[in-house]
Amino acid sequence: MFSYSLNLDPQSRVPMYEQLYAAVAGAIREGALHHGEKLPSKRELCARLGVSRSTVEAAYELLLAEGYVESRPRSGYYVAEYETTAISEAPSSAPVCAPGHLPPRGKALDSPFSTSAVDVSRFPYASWAKLYREVVYNSPELLQRGEAQGEAPLREALARLLREYRGVQCGPEQVVVGAGLETLTDQLITLFGPEAVYAVEDPGYPALVRLLQARGRAVRFVPMDAAGMDPEALERSGAAAAYLTPSHQFPLGITMPASRRSRLLRWAAEGERWIIEDDYDSEFRYGGRPISSMQGMDRHGRVIYAGTFSRSLAPAIRLAYLVLPPPLLERWQRQFGRQQSTVSRYEQRVMARFLDEGYYARYLRRVGKLYADRRSALVSALAELEGASVSGADGGIHFLLTLPRYGEDELLRRAAAAGLPLRGLSEFCHETAPLPSTLVLGYGGLPTEQVPEAAARLRAAWEGTSGPLRCIAAEKA
């Protein structure tokens, strides 16, 4: 039941719309307002609270943006489902993306199937800006030089997060923060010296190979089998370090089973080699039990754990982290301990509070539901394609689509002609042969309500359907 006794204070340093937003959000969090309850109309709220229309509009805008309420056309605002513990399977019925349309046919815009796009429509920007303001106001000392490894409160928050969610064994003193995973990987490469040989997954992440080669490092491409990097080929490679994406391999989407993890850990322990565990896409799982990190299984201190907020939060948040085993930490401190961190101290502190105060966990639940919903819609729609098979879709925000009807080139050519440029698996293969007729589809940048049209357009391109596009999701409903 909505209460109008909200104790708003027009004299406060906090703007009125933020007070109103905070009061309603608090009532929802505390269960005073329940899922499905209708909120007062804007007009009613203005009249009853004696506040301006712009105050109410701004507050409702925030509540919508942060997922507390949802808007039903021609009806009003309703309390959204508010999860406090586990991920619910129920898809959100709120609008999922900023308005927008698929690019017109034939125009080479960024594809809605881009593998690097991320849905940021639900990013809690009001909370982020609020935290930033509070950090700036309350901490003038943050303008001075900070710690090279990163701000202590952020390293503490990250260590807690990683212990709790990923089973990483670490203390805050092992965490190193940097402006993106490339920056941090570059530091690791420096620590390992110019002679170290690197094993990389093939197919794999092209930016990693570019970085290693730019630094003049020797790279060995190690083939993958169904469980991940081939241990015998790895053994033969003579590498001193292997870069792995065990949670959701890019691009194959493999989640490395525990047996393969322990096999690769043995390789590292036996030869005093290193594993760089890039815990790419571990934040989003749609089925099966999440497997904890390799770092958490390691008993010999051979794993460097690496993570980033670029995909779980937003590409523009330039904040990634490493967890270093103690001996490597010492080397890091000798080499980089006198440099400044590459990340703004302000944004580091904002992120610390974002983690500590539960914003991040709430956001991951919201965006996780969004992706789960979108993935189901897209996989079902694509399953209608004759002979199609999908793999690697248990987690993350991309998967493989194999369509034996045409070769990869023809699939790509037809999709691009239909205004939907895609990427083929062969683009990511260095020395191994790609699976034939296989594409890598990302869905982070594809608004869920546009899935039917996008899928129908691909279907028309590949199956030669002419006439009006069929809307697959509508048919199924």
Added chain:
Amino acid sequence: MFSYSLNLDPQSRVPMYEQLYAAVAGAIREGALHHGEKLPSKRELCARLGVSRSTVEAAYELLLAEGYVESRPRSGYYVAEYETTAISEAPSSAPVCAPGHLPPRGKALDSPFSTSAVDVSRFPYASWAKLYREVVYNSPELLQRGEAQGEAPLREALARLLREYRGVQCGPEQVVVGAGLETLTDQLITLFGPEAVYAVEDPGYPALVRLLQARGRAVRFVPMDAAGMDPEALERSGAAAAYLTPSHQFPLGITMPASRRSRLLRWAAEGERWIIEDDYDSEFRYGGRPISSMQGMDRHGRVIYAGTFSRSLAPAIRLAYLVLPPPLLERWQRQFGRQQSTVSRYEQRVMARFLDEGYYARYLRRVGKLYADRRSALVSALAELEGASVSGADGGIHFLLTLPRYGEDELLRRAAAAGLPLRGLSEFCHETAPLPSTLVLGYGGLPTEQVPEAAARLRAAWEGTSGPLRCIAAEKA
């Protein structure tokens, strides 16, 4: 004359204290309130405007922090001098630093004479936070991947700033933004390849040498004469690139004269070599004509201009920039054009507005006055030391102090024992012999009101004065 008709709107999205702050700041900028005018007391303002005490306090706090008003003890708030065009020679009479005291004797805290400290007491944090909030609220698209070189509006603002203030010839397309000068220098080193030999100033900046050596690059230490890097020694070094700090050499404080600049530019042009012009400390000049950049004198595209906001604004603002000559720009794009910028897009946009809307220019004027004042006080106080000479004090926020009475070690030992750890020149000398008995003193972290005590303490340490400390500035007043 202060007007109480301020049109404050309690219903606005802008908090009341910000409205009040903006109204008063606007009146000062527009000349409706003049230097020296007394503002109403807080109590009076509360009563007349019908706003809360906390609103008035917050507004006055901002006005103080941003230098619009000054507080006189037991008297009230007065309009500060507001400069709209040139730098005034009149020292500000406002309090200059956050409260604080010199560290107790014998405790090895950061020295008030640290060469890396910067005075951030006047940082316009309210404006910075306000801009950040506006950027976040108005630009949801900034969460997606940004341009590798940096945000276009920031590159435009930087190009304008550098053309106007430093005579740099460039367009925004030549600007590359990164998280600190080390990050960007590291990129340059990569572009120049593993075989390039680097000439560095000796004495010079130690972090540069560490970076080059960490990357396995060949380093040649080139001695300095009174005009800067010795051109003949540079010629003999066989270097392909020279890293220079011509505006205010670190640590010698030399401002390189135009004749030496053109001699070194000839060296670069003749051999198709590179000059990296680190325009360190160019923001603060206390006498003599500022010399425009070497980049602006260069007719052969051999200079890479490099700058940072770490010293002019705050060490925590991780934002530096390069201006690349077009052929190098192409190489940069091939090598790094697919990476993401290392700087938060939000903070890039904030900085763009900070530059465009005049905040930066106003801040530089305020902090420039502060440093000018402090430098005069410190240099006069140190001149009382028998046989002392100061050099390199025409710009920046450090200088050399030579005191032939003792050797460097003894000077350092006695200062440290007095609780004022200092750095000796020899620490920065690689292959050249340091000037004897010479120290490098920074004053960015030394509050002006503490200059007399700090100078007196040094004097006591070096001249063996016992008894009560003499307060030199007080004597002179």
